[in-house]
Amino acid sequence: MARPSSLFLALVLVAAMAPPMALAFDPSSLQDFCVADYTSNVFVNGMACKDPSKVTADDFTFSGFHRPSDTSNAVGSNSTLADIHVLPGLNTAAISLVRLDVAPFGLNPPHTHPRGTEMLTVVEGQLYVGFVTTAGKLHAKVISRGDAFVYPKGLVHFAFNLTPRPAWGIVGLSSQNPGLIRVADSIFGASPAVTDEVLAKAFRIDAATVQMIKAKFGN
Structure with a gap:
């Protein structure tokens, strides 16, 4: 029979080799919400929470997706973004939304979102969409009204309007602050x-x- 000290050591080694299942996911929220406090000077990964007694329904409300954005620019596209910077109720919610407008023959140029996977749903029109994998393979196709397309997190992707009619869609992103890196803009x-x-x-x-x-x- 093993001595107590040897048995204890064996148990410690087994525990150390076991998969860290409890650490494999983010901790669950401990409160109903954490509305962003834009006036706080506390620096955290995200934003500090507003006093719940001062929270109102307006903190969870965004208006602006009913209006098309101005696409009279060099690329012929523009976005209306609802993320943590304009919608405080998104803090810790791991989601944001975008209205994407693309003019006839306009382009949403190649870009990445380093912190979020994206799903684009076409509301009106038709778009040629695609992304490039880390192996250099292009996955692309034309999608129309009612269709959705997923851009995996961090990969370079685009949306091009091949038609003479305007197109627009709603984009969901799996981050309250997904980030945006436009390839050409950031390089040149x-x-x-x-x-x-x-x-x-x-x-x-x-x-x-x-x-x-x-x-x-x-x-």
Whole structure:
């Protein structure tokens, strides 16, 4: 029979090797909600909670998806975003919504959301949508009114209106603050600017072409 000290050591080793199942998910909420307090100076991963006694229905309400956004820009698309920055009731809710408007032959340019998976549902019109995997494979197709398409978290994706009619849809994102990195803007419009030498070598173009492209993004 094993001595008590040896038995204790064996149990500790077994526990250490067991899968950490209790740590495999986020902890459950301990309160009904955590409405964002925009006046707080406390720095946390998210936003500090507002005093529940001061919370109103307005903290959970957003108006603006009934109006199309202005698409008279260089790419022919625009978004109306309801995230934690405009809707305090989303704090800790792990969700946000967007109205996406795309003009005829307009493009929602290649971009990523580093903190959220996206699902686009077309309300009116038709869009050519797609994303590129980390292996460089394109998954793309044309979707129409009532169709939905999922863009996995962090992958570069786009939506292009191939028709002469406007299109729009509602986007759901699995984060209260999904983030947005537009590929072309972030590379050619960074501040401070990425050097011409880096971009010329990366895109296999000359420095003069790099400078011409940078000029379109304000650099």
